[in-house]
Amino acid sequence: MHSSQVDEVYKIPSLCPNCEKQGLTQILPTNIPFFREVIITSFCCPHCNHTNNEIMQAEEIKTYGIRYILNIKNEKDYNRMIVKTDYATMNFPEIELEIPPSYQKAEITTIEGIIQKAYEDLDRDYGGTNSNHINNEALTAFIAKLKEILDTKPLQNFSFVLDDPSGNSFLENPYAPTEDSSLQILKYDRTNEQNIALGFSDIEDKEDSKVLTTPCSQQFKNIEEVKSEVLQFPSNCPSCNFPTVTNMKMISIPHFKELIIMASNCDKCANKTNEVKTGGGISDKGCKIELFVKSAKDLSREVIKSDNCSISIPEISLELSPTTLGSKYTTIEGLLTDIREQLNDNNPFAYGDSSKNDISQKYENFIKELDLMIQAKKFNYSFVLNDPTGNSHMTSTDFNSENKKAILPESNDIKAGSADNIKDDYIDENIKYFYYDRTWQQNEELGLNDMKV
Missing domain, CATH: 2.20.25.420 (ZPR1, zinc finger domain)
Known part of the structure; x- marks a missing residue:
């Protein structure tokens, strides 16, 4: 999309699908801050007051599919903003409500808005005496259940799943940039059928x-x-x-x-x-690496981050789950830059008209702090890597061949120890290594509990 076309409204006379008289369609190509370019269309008929709003992606399809799983825990979760594409499937497993891509078109809405639209459409088509459907009683009971959900907003055993093989849908994290414990984000490789549905060449x-x-x-x-x-x-x-x-x-x-x-x-x-x-396997113990960044020299340290390694910076309340950035061979500065880009991609509602003032201000302050770190203008903070597989590493800037001993401080919850032959022959006062025994849950996630050796 050319930059001169962005934020310019185009008005096109068009036929109303309801009364077949002439209405007006307005088209707005725009850029959602820290998300991507989209095309918003709005139709209004002055004769019958029929309206319709849609959103279309103006950027390429991602190389992966994405799935958001949200456990709804409070009423605010119903107000989370959603960017839904034409390829996204929405699902409420507990009430067995699945909304296929063709049912609700691409739009910007909320979780409550999705339930509201489903209720209105089902009530219009099957509610009361509008239908002679063979399962009319079951449909009537289901419509009543949707109405009850809208009125009571249940918080127990209620979840929402947004699955988009194009990778362009989005579910808001109101706690950004900190991690949302209620929201799980999974990226996956598309199946043959999904690639064909997206218009890619038939891989058969x-x-x-x-x-x-x-x-x-x-x-x-x-x-x-x-x-x-x-x-x-x-x-x-x-x-x-x-x-x-x-x-x-x-x-x-x-x-x-x-x-x-x-x-x-x-x-x-x-x-x-x-x-x-x-090249090696999973280490006997997990490893937590804490770097205290004191100078610009620390930003040039090389880092190996595995797929299972999480990142945190306690001073700015930053926590990233292991799957956020994937495996990387980079530097501290490179990781900070990737974190900033990732936060921009995953938080499109942090800025703009749709953002809340407190969230927008919090996010803006956080980005400023992160920029100062990247530009080597802010120091004296901790950069923490936590890898239960023990396969992440950070290089040392100080090497002492005479006194080969790693600094392994004790901790109440994570104890120092040995893990294979890693990091046991140099001293670096800015880095602390903690080796710990993995929990049963961590072993389960790594698939180690079922292994017999």
């Missing part, structure tokens, strides 16, 4: 879905030669399923483990992916 097509099978022509004499080379293997693009090549390089991080870095670039859709995996 032989020419597009055929995986490259050319064998590796490189011959290596020993493992050291393998580690020194950039290896390539055939794969398929996760976005369009077009055959591509993934580059893989093994590197060894001093005082840590071997890493495998994989990256690919699709020639068809230009999608780029990169991923970092540790």
Whole structure:
């Protein structure tokens, strides 16, 4: 979308679908702050007062699907803002209400607004004597249940699921930038059927879905030669399923483990992916790393963050779940920048006309604090990595070969100890390492409870 087109209202005379007289459609291309560009359309008929509002995405479809799961705990949760696309399915599992993508068009609404619209449509079509449906009694009881929910707003055993394979829907986090304990966000790879429904090439097509099978022509004499080379293997693009090549390089991080870095670039859709995996398995103990940032030098520390590692900065009440940023090989400055971008993407209602004054002010102050950290103008704060797999790492700026001993302070809830051969041969007074035994729940999430070795 060209910048000159944004926030300019276009008015188009159009036929009213209700009375078939001429109405007016207004089209507004706009940019939702810290979210993405959208096109808002509004129709109004002066003859029968029929109105209709829709929202369309003006940006590309994401390379992943997204699913929001909200456990409703208070009445404010019913007022959470939602950006719903044409591809999103909405579900209230406890009352067995599922709203398919074709039923409610793309719009900006709230959870209460979704229930209200479902109630009004069902009551109009099936309520009272409007229908001779064979299950009219069951429908009448269900409509009455929706009405009761709107009146009482239940808080016990009530949840909402928003699933969008295009990755462009959004559910508001009113507590941003802190983590919302009631909201779970999952990103997933789309199925073949979902890709086809989104308009991508049919991955059953032989020419597009055929995986490259050319064998590796490189011959290596020993493992050291393998580690020194950039290896390539055939794969398929996760976005369009077009055959591509993934580059893989093994590197060894001093005082840590071997890493495998994989990256690919699709020639068809230009999608780029990169991923970092540790060469070893899950460590015997989890690891919590606390860095006290004192100078700009600390921002240049290299960081290996695994998929299971959470991030927190207590001084600004920042908490990020493990799945927020994925696995990365970057620096402290790079992570702070990624955090800022991620918060902007996940909190479109923090600014603008739809934002509440207290939330907007809180978010603005938080972003200012984060910017000062990125620009190396604010110091004396803690940057914490907590990885139950023990596969995250932070480099040291001070190395003492004469006194090889890691600083392992004791803690009431997380005790110092040993974890494989990691971080046991250098001193860095700005970093503290805590090794701890994982809880049963953490082992369950990692799939370790069912493993028999």
